[in-house]
Amino acid sequence: GAGVSQSPSNKVTEKGKDVELRCDPISGHTALYWYRQRLGQGLEFLIYFQGNSAPDKSGLPSDRFSAERTGESVSTLTIQRTQQEDSAVYLCASSLRVGTLAKNIQYFGAGTRLSVL
Amino acid sequence: SQKIEQNSEALNIQEGKTATLTCNYTNYSPAYLQWYRQDPGRGPVFLLLIRENEKEKRKERLKVTFDTTLKQSLFHITASQPADSATYLCALEGSSYKLIFGSGTRLLVRP
Numbered sequence: 001g002a003g004v005s006q007s008p009s010n011k012v013t014e015k016g017k018d019v020e021l022r023c024d025p026i027s028g029h030t031a032l033y034w035y036r037q038r039l040g041q042g043l044e045f046l047i048y049f050q051g052n053s054a055p056d057k058s059g060l061p062s063d064r065f066s067a068e069r070t071g072e073s074v075s076t077l078t079i080q081r082t083q084q085e086d087s088a089v090y091l092c093a094s095s096l097r098v099g100t101l102a103k104n105i106q107y108f109g110a111g112t113r114l115s116v117l
Numbered sequence: 118s119q120k121i122e123q124n125s126e127a128l129n130i131q132e133g134k135t136a137t138l139t140c141n142y143t144n145y146s147p148a149y150l151q152w153y154r155q156d157p158g159r160g161p162v163f164l165l166l167i168r169e170n171e172k173e174k175r176k177e178r179l180k181v182t183f184d185t186t187l188k189q190s191l192f193h194i195t196a197s198q199p200a201d202s203a204t205y206l207c208a209l210e211g212s213s214y215k216l217i218f219g220s221g222t223r224l225l226v227r228p
Contacts, residue, residue: 041220042206042218043206045215045217048214055213055214091161104214105163105166106161106163106208111159
């Protein structure tokens with residue numbers, strides 16, 4: 001597609017429910033990143049994929065968070081048993097590839113705003 | 118530990134003036150540094166990349182400097198306009214090729 005697409009744009013859920021957030025990267029981009037941004041805060045790295053493997057998942061806050069990616073396309077971030085502190089904007093970005101100078105320029109989606117009541 | 122610092126206080130300037138934003142880092146030896154712009158309710162948008170062997174990079178009214186001795190990058194917007202009002206983020210490549218973002222500085226340009 002023309003840009004990174006995330007869905008849903010907004011998600012309201014009840015505490016304890018599971019949620020799935022979806023990211024469609026730019027076609028041809030092999031690297032895909034998930035970030036969390038709390039209100040008024042900076043970007044918090046969660047996980048990144050190179051192809052469908054995740055070399056670095058060090059930012060996932062707990063085992064309630066998981067992510068997967070199919071090939072070099074869609075990724076889903078799943079949060080199980082949501083808590084109120086999970087409320088934030090979840091941003092996805094893609095880049096052409098990692099490890100190559102100037103190719104780690106990241107293109108972001110508009111994010112999914114998650115509200116846990 | 119690795120750290121990126123940007124001024125958390127908003128920078129408030131008059132239209133037409135030059136805005137200067139600072140990004141300091143510790144315990145990195147980055148090959149390059151990136152600057153992004155983020156508007157409310159949107160994802161960040163890439164602006165400029167500067168490599169370690171480049172002292173300065175320009176793009177239209179934007180200028181970025183990179184001092185690897187001081188471990189600092191300065192981001193300048195000349196002839197600022199109200200439309201330049203946004204949050205500006207710097208980013209460095211950390212371990213395993215992931216980008217680490219600073220928390221950003223909010224710029225407000227008054228008409």
